[in-house]
Amino acid sequence: MRKKVIAGNWKMNKTLNESQELVSKIINGLGNDRKSDVIVCTPFTSLNEVHSLIKNTPVKLGAQNMHYEESGAYTGEISADMLKSVGCEYVILGHSERRVIFEESDEIINTKLKTAISKELKVIFCVGELLEQREKGITMEVISDQVSKGLEGISSKNMGEIIIAYEPVWAIGTGKTATPQQAQEVHLFIRKLISEKYSSSIADNLIVQYGGSVKPDNAGELLSQKDIDGALVGGACLNADSFLGIISSA
Ligand code: PEP
Numbered sequence: 001m002r003k004k005v006i007a008g009n010w011k012m013n014k015t016l017n018e019s020q021e022l023v024s025k026i027i028n029g030l031g032n033d034r035k036s037d038v039i040v041c042t043p044f045t046s047l048n049e050v051h052s053l054i055k056n057t058p059v060k061l062g063a064q065n066m067h068y069e070e071s072g073a074y075t076g077e078i079s080a081d082m083l084k085s086v087g088c089e090y091v092i093l094g095h096s097e098r099r100v101i102f103e104e105s106d107e108i109i110n111t112k113l114k115t116a117i118s119k120e121l122k123v124i125f126c127v128g129e130l131l132e133q134r135e136k137g138i139t140m141e142v143i144s145d146q147v148s149k150g151l152e153g154i155s156s157k158n159m160g161e162i163i164i165a166y167e168p169v170w171a172i173g174t175g176k177t178a179t180p181q182q183a184q185e186v187h188l189f190i191r192k193l194i195s196e197k198y199s200s201s202i203a204d205n206l207i208v209q210y211g212g213s214v215k216p217d218n219a220g221e222l223l224s225q226k227d228i229d230g231a232l233v234g235g236a237c238l239n240a241d242s243f244l245g246i247i248s249s250a
Contacts, residue, residue: 004036004223004250005163005207005230007124008237009064009092010043013038019046020053023115025240027057036250038232039090040237041124044078053089062090062124065098080119091116092232094126094150096169113150117158121205124163124232125150126211127190131170133146139168140189156198163207164190165232170239171212180221180228183210187227216245223250 042050053203067077094109097196116123127146129139168178195203211232236242
């Protein structure tokens with residue numbers, strides 16, 4: 001039985017004070033009947049202080065990106081060791097905003113995954129098709145390509161450190177959600193790909209999150225699908241009540 005994992009991707013939102021306020025409200029609002037794991041992926045500038053606030057609570061910390069090199073002359077970049085030093089357990093890699101706006105290739109994402117794993121950071125690895133790819137009927141080819149290139153060289157023993165987030169790009173920040181059936185179809189396909197590449201037990205244990213305009217009022221139906229093991233939440237995680245609403249639907 002897989003546990004649900006709800007992660008909030010704060011993106012480029014929240015100053016330090018706002019971050020402290022938001023995470024305090026999330027901690028205070030988490031009920032004892034919570035069945036899912038909860039991760040907050042804050043901006044780099046808030047990680048350290050948010051880490052102090054979530055100590056001894058069930059909330060875990062993640063970053064939204066990192067560089068693949070260990071250190072060096074990479075102005076403006078952040079390394080895996082830096083993330084670990086401020087308490088991160090997770091890092092989001094391959095988010096569509098990194099792929100599209102910052103032109104990160106599958107090869108770069110794969111290199112980042114390998115670095116993260118080697119530094120014992122867990123990865124939320126995002127995949128998802130563009131609207132035109134869905135309309136052309138090539139969603140499964142796109143997902144298969146992103147999964148196989150992103151996981152190139154990642155061994156079975158490391159698959160326990162990876163969550164895959166299926167995020168159809170046309171559903172991110174648009175208010176358009178994939179129907180539970182559309183999402184379930186792709187989640188099942190991802191599990192089959194992992195079963196073929198690794199093993200059925202690795203596929204059975206893999207957490208596959210859905211992301212794309214998840215809100216308290218659609219989370220319950222999405223999360224009740226057999227192969228949807230949680231959510232990666234953007235817009236709705238910036239307000240404590242709506243993030244808590246999603247957590248309580250899980
Ligand atoms: C995201 O960017 O990971 C995301 C799912 O955003 P939103 O929930 O706003 O669609």
